[in-house]
Amino acid sequence: MKNTYFTPGPAELYPTFTKHLQTAMDEQIGSISHRSQRFRDIYRYTDEQLRELLSIPASHGIYFTGSASEVWERILLNCVEHESFHAVNGSFSRKFFDYAQSLHKFAHMAEKPFGEGFDAADLEVPEYAELVALTHNETSSGVQLRPTEIHKLKRKYSRKLFCVDMVSSAPYPDLDFSLVDSAFFSVQKAFGMPAGLGVWIANDRCLEQAERLQQYESMTIGAHHTLPVLHKHYKTWETPATPNVLYIYLLGKIAADFNKIGVGTIRRQTEDKARQIYRFLETNSAYTPFVAEERHRSQTVIVAQTNARPAAEVIAAVKTAGMIVGSGYGTFKDSQIRIANFPATTADQVGALLSKLNE
Amino acid sequence: MKNTYFTPGPAELYPTFTKHLQTAMDEQIGSISHRSQRFRDIYRYTDEQLRELLSIPASHGIYFTGSASEVWERILLNCVEHESFHAVNGSFSRKFFDYAQSLHKFAHMAEKPFGEGFDAADLEVPEYAELVALTHNETSSGVQLRPTEIHKLKRKYSRKLFCVDMVSSAPYPDLDFSLVDSAFFSVQKAFGMPAGLGVWIANDRCLEQAERLQQYESMTIGAHHTLPVLHKHYKTWETPATPNVLYIYLLGKIAADFNKIGVGTIRRQTEDKARQIYRFLETNSAYTPFVAEERHRSQTVIVAQTNARPAAEVIAAVKTAGMIVGSGYGTFKDSQIRIANFPATTADQVGALLSKLNE
Numbered sequence: 200m201k202n203t204y205f206t207p208g209p210a211e212l213y214p215t216f217t218k219h220l221q222t223a224m225d226e227q228i229g230s231i232s233h234r235s236q237r238f239r240d241i242y243r244y245t246d247e248q249l250r251e252l253l254s255i256p257a258s259h260g261i262y263f264t265g266s267a268s269e270v271w272e273r274i275l276l277n278c279v280e281h282e283s284f285h286a287v288n289g290s291f292s293r294k295f296f297d298y299a300q301s302l303h304k305f306a307h308m309a310e311k312p313f314g315e316g317f318d319a320a321d322l323e324v325p326e327y328a329e330l331v332a333l334t335h336n337e338t339s340s341g342v343q344l345r346p347t348e349i350h351k352l353k354r355k356y357s358r359k360l361f362c363v364d365m366v367s368s369a370p371y372p373d374l375d376f377s378l379v380d381s382a383f384f385s386v387q388k389a390f391g392m393p394a395g396l397g398v399w400i401a402n403d404r405c406l407e408q409a410e411r412l413q414q415y416e417s418m419t420i421g422a423h424h425t426l427p428v429l430h431k432h433y434k435t436w437e438t439p440a441t442p443n444v445l446y447i448y449l450l451g452k453i454a455a456d457f458n459k460i461g462v463g464t465i466r467r468q469t470e471d472k473a474r475q476i477y478r479f480l481e482t483n484s485a486y487t488p489f490v491a492e493e494r495h496r497s498q499t500v501i502v503a504q505t506n507a508r509p510a511a512e513v514i515a516a517v518k519t520a521g522m523i524v525g526s527g528y529g530t531f532k533d534s535q536i537r538i539a540n541f542p543a544t545t546a547d548q549v550g551a552l553l554s555k556l557n558e
Numbered sequence: 559m560k561n562t563y564f565t566p567g568p569a570e571l572y573p574t575f576t577k578h579l580q581t582a583m584d585e586q587i588g589s590i591s592h593r594s595q596r597f598r599d600i601y602r603y604t605d606e607q608l609r610e611l612l613s614i615p616a617s618h619g620i621y622f623t624g625s626a627s628e629v630w631e632r633i634l635l636n637c638v639e640h641e642s643f644h645a646v647n648g649s650f651s652r653k654f655f656d657y658a659q660s661l662h663k664f665a666h667m668a669e670k671p672f673g674e675g676f677d678a679a680d681l682e683v684p685e686y687a688e689l690v691a692l693t694h695n696e697t698s699s700g701v702q703l704r705p706t707e708i709h710k711l712k713r714k715y716s717r718k719l720f721c722v723d724m725v726s727s728a729p730y731p732d733l734d735f736s737l738v739d740s741a742f743f744s745v746q747k748a749f750g751m752p753a754g755l756g757v758w759i760a761n762d763r764c765l766e767q768a769e770r771l772q773q774y775e776s777m778t779i780g781a782h783h784t785l786p787v788l789h790k791h792y793k794t795w796e797t798p799a800t801p802n803v804l805y806i807y808l809l810g811k812i813a814a815d816f817n818k819i820g821v822g823t824i825r826r827q828t829e830d831k832a833r834q835i836y837r838f839l840e841t842n843s844a845y846t847p848f849v850a851e852e853r854h855r856s857q858t859v860i861v862a863q864t865n866a867r868p869a870a871e872v873i874a875a876v877k878t879a880g881m882i883v884g885s886g887y888g889t890f891k892d893s894q895i896r897i898a899n900f901p902a903t904t905a906d907q908v909g910a911l912l913s914k915l916n917e
Contacts, residue, residue, distance in 0.1 A: 204589040209803060212588050220583070229571050229752030230563040232884070265624015265754075268799035272782040301781035387800060393588030395624075395754050395802030421780075422657035423631040440627035441746060443754030443802075444568060525591070 202518075203548055204539075206525040207338050207500045208367055211543040213391025219452040228448050238444060239436035245451030246436075252370050252454050252462050255400060259376055262429040263442050264397035267366045267385035269424070271298045273399065274330070274381055277409035277426040278360055279304050280418065284328035286317050286344065289337030290528055295364065296332070313531075314502075316342040316495025319351040329408070330360045336368035338388075339528035341502030341537065342495050346372050353378040360404060367539075368499045369398075370454075370462055371469050381405050386446060389499060390453050391543035396446040399429075406430055457542065465542055472540050472549050473498040479553045486556070489535055501538045502527070510536050513556070520555045561877075562907055563898075565884040566697050566859045567726055570902040572750025578811040587807045597803055598795035604810030605795075611729050611813050611821050614759060618735055621788040622801050623756035626725045626744035628783070630657045632758065633689070633740055635780040636768035637719050638663050643687035645676050645703065648696030649887055654723065655691070672890075673861075675701040675854030678710040688767070689719045695727035697747075698887035700861030700896065701854050705731050712737040719764060726898075727858045728757075729813075729821055730828050740764050745805060748858060749812050750902035755805040758788075765789055816901065824901055831899050831908045832857040838912045845915070848894055860897045861886070869895050872915070879914045 204211040223229070231237045246261050255261065264270055275283060275298055283304050285296040288311040299306035307325045311317060316337075324331055331352070336343050353361045362381040365372055369384035376382075381401040387394035409426040412418060420426070428439045457465055477496060480486045485507035490496045505513045510526055510533055517524055527535025538552070563570040582588070590596045605620050614620065623629055634642060634657055642663050644655040647670040658665035666684045670676060675696075683690055690711070695702050712720045721740040724731055728743035735741075740760040746753035768785040771777060779785070787798045816824055836855060839845045844866035849855045864872045869885055869892055876883055886894025897911070 201586060202589075204586070206589070206591055209589050209591060209800065212586075216588075217583060220579075224576060224579070227560060227563070227571075229575075229746075230561075230565070230568050230882075232565055232568060233753070265628060265756075266799050266801075269624060269628075269782050272780065275781070298781035301778060301784070303778045385800065387588075393802070393804040394592070394800040395805060397624075419660060419662045421631065422634070422660035423628050425660070440625050441568065441744065441753045442625075443752070445752040446754060523589075 200521060202521045202523050203544065204523045205544060205552060206523055207537050207539040208385070208388040209394050210388060210539050210541055211391060212393070213453050213456070213543045215453065215456050216391055216449065219449050223445055223448055229445050231444065233438060233441050233444055241444065241448045241451060242436040245447050245454065248451050248454035248458060249398070251458050253374070253376070255376050259400050259402040260406070260430055260433050262399045262401065262433060263438060263447060264399055264424055265395070267364070267383050267397040268294070270383040270397050270399045271295045272302065273421065273424055273426070274362055274401070274405070275299050275302050275304055276421040277412070278362070278381070278405050279330045280412055280415070281305050282307065282325065282328045283330045283332055284324050285332045286322055286334065287311070288316055288340065288342050289313060289334065290339035291337060291364065291366070292332070292334040295334070313340050314342065314489050314491070316490065316492060317344050317348065319348040319355070322352055324356045324359060328359060330362055331356060332362050332364070334364040335372045336365065336497050336499055338367040338500050341490050341497045341500050343368070343497040345494065346374050350375050350378050360408065368497070370457060371466055371499055373466065376400070376402070386450055389541040390450060391541060392446060392449055392453065396443045396450065398450070401426060468546070469498050469540060469542070472546055473501060475546065475549055476501050476538060476540060476553065479556070483557060499540050501540055503536050503538065504534055505536060509533055516558070517552065517555045522552050522555060524552070559880060561880045561882050562903065563882045564903060564911060565882055566896050566898040567744070567747040568753050569747060569898050569900055570750060571752070572812050572815070572902045574812065574815050575750055575808065578808050582804055582807055588804050590803065592797060592800050592803055600803065600807050600810060601795040604806050604813065607810050607813035607817060608757070610817050612733070612735070614735050618759050618761040619765070619789055619792050621758045621760065621792060622797060622806060623758055623783055624754070626723070626742050626756040629742040629756050629758045630654045631661065632780065632783055632785070633721055633760070633764070634658050634661050634663055636771065636785040637721070637740070637764050638689045639771055639774070639777065640664055641666065641684065641687045642689045642691055643683050644691045645681055645693065646670070647675055647699065647701050647703070648672060648693065649698035650696060650723065650725070651691070651693040654693070672699050673701065673848050673850070675849065675851060676703050676707065678707040678714070681711055683715050683718060687718060689721055690715060691721050691723070693723040694731045695724065695856050695858055697726040697859050700849050700856045700859050702727070702856040704853065705733050709734050709737045719767065727856070729816060730825055730858055732825065735759070735761070745809055748900040749809060750900060751805060751808055751812065755802045755809065757809070760785060827905070828857050828899060828901070831905055832860060834905065834908055835860050835897060835899060835912065838915070842916060858899050860899055862895050862897065863893055864895060868892055875917065876911065876914045881911050881914060883911070
């Protein structure tokens with residue numbers, strides 16, 4: 200008997216995953232050369248499906264890395280000469296800031312207490328910041344930064360590069376890529392795949408910045424997965440090093456499944472299920488939604504305080520019914536649970552979880 | 559009807575791969591948390607199996623990256639303050655050197671013409687080089703650098719860090735890890751897995767160097783997958799970011815299969831099959847082994863000149879019999895083929911390939 204994973208990543212595999220994996224094995228995708236036409240066709244297909252799903256314009260390339268965390272480093276190396284600005288409202292946006300410091304960038308930060316979120320009006324971007332690093336969905340605290348606020352902020356600071364971490368929410372946020380210069384995600388969240396592939400979307404302004412920085416004798420933009428080298432190979436649907444060919448194939452197939460349903464439907468289903476969960480948390484005295492402000496509540500990673508019992512007991516209780524929810528992040532391990540609301544789990548499955556949580 | 563891949567990576571999947579993948583799917587390895595005991599058990603198991611297979615002592619940690627190419631960058635960032643030395647005898651050892659230059663290290667190089675190999679006596683390591691970068695097996699040219707020569711060189715320059723690229727040969731080379739400070743490989747070669755995971759072996763001296771460099775205000779060792787952070791998490795069988803959990807599981811299972819056969823047997827079978835292939839190439843006038851010196855001939859990636867026909871015709875001919883061999887690297891595409899000799903292909907399959915090549 201298999202469990203249903205409501206964990207915020209790695210997460211429940213998307214229902215079509217096994218079928219696509221079987222096809223990939225039958226077609227020996229794990230053995231094909233990354234310099235073959237077969238691979239170039241796979242890359243182009245996955246690119247087309249993601250482009251349709253997320254409305255990515257021709258100005259942006261789609262590149263693959265080992266993980267989304269790797270992209271934090273790549274974008275800082277490639278797009279920041281001196282200064283970056285980070286809106287920190289949880290552990291992952293904080294890690295992005297930490298990466299900037301490790302790379303000896305002059306990193307600015309605006310910070311909110313854990314569980315609170317930003318609006319555009321909260322944020323004053325320092326004059327010399329070249330990159331504005333925003334996290335659409337904080338996997339740790341269950342806080343979202345709404346796309347409308349992201350777009351508003353970009354309009355105010357239009358000359359700066361805007362980069363959006365959509366790791367645990369893509370394809371949910373309806374980002375306007377005429378305003379968002381770069382975004383990235385990993386596949387083990389809402390795409391319902393095993394971990395091991397990062398997706399980096401970056402536009403020509405990011406590329407120009409990387410090319411400009413590379414001219415400077417005094418600085419390096421790194422050696423592996425630099426944007427100019429990724430882009431050079433991308434133009435012929437290749438990658439600089441051997442990529443995770445199998446996962447690129449599978450990602451294309453799942454993105455195609457999403458497109459068949461329609462991203463509008465997927466987004467509406469996500470919101471419907473989130474409403475169902477938050478309503479339960481608000482009306483059941485054993486739980487409280489951790490994020491107080493409704494507009495800052497994540498639609499894909501929902502964090503609840505467990506008032507009646509320690510979180511570990513709640514987690515153990517639902518596990519007896521074959522359902523796995525995530526524990527609270529870091530020091531919130533004892534008092535919170537995290538419930539992923541990704542396309543892989545249906546409204547019925549969410550209903551079953553809430554029934555069990557209600558016991 | 560499936561093809562048999564004799565390509566030098568991605569390559570033929572190891573025969574047990576499908577079975578292990580099925581078990582992983584049944585056990586929902588793609589969904590488990592990388593912060594769970596289940597994952598820690600998997601990491602420890604894979605570590606134990608690799609340790610047994612390659613005789614890795616307790617002084618060395620085993621870390622995971624997105625690819626072996628990523629390790630080129632990591633080891634240069636973490637272990638080289640100023641100068642590195644590279645023995646270049648093909649395109650991949652050259653890329654390792656290029657990475658050092660991109661990272662603004664002062665990179666020294668000794669170079670051999672394509673198809674020729676090094677002995678220890680050929681190499682004079684510059685006084686201030688901190689890291690000696692050697693490539694055990696050049697996937698591009700089919701040249702090997704024998705472990706005895708690697709060990710001899712290290713004894714001569716014992717204070718320098720020695721790093722060995724064993725991407726397309728592990729577990730074949732019998733490296734003495736009391737002499738080799740660091741080594742790395744990827745799983746899509748001799749381990750018979752799909753691409754998407756790099757394995758980095760590094761000892762306490764590498765770690766100490768990284769920690770020392772990190773003290774210097776004026777330099778960065780990177781942000782993602784730094785050795786100190788990898789090691790800190792490794793101590794509790796975790797990883798800093800979400801790793802490719804599924805592939806780490808599969809690698810452990812295949813390493814265990816290798817251990818059941820015994821690494822001595824696998825190495826002997828590799829040499830037997832290599833002898834079979836080289837003997838064929840030497841006695842058939844349509845082919846010539848590209849590497850003239852017998853002691854420099856790779857046992858795992860065998861490069862042949864095609865004398866009678868363009869390489870593309872040879873490749874097309876064997877493909878009609880369901881066998882895929884690699885094309886020559888870069889400019890040698892038209893005149894060479896590359897035959898991988900990994901554990902996934904049996905002596906009988908090699909025999910069938912040679913029969914077809916003989917037509």
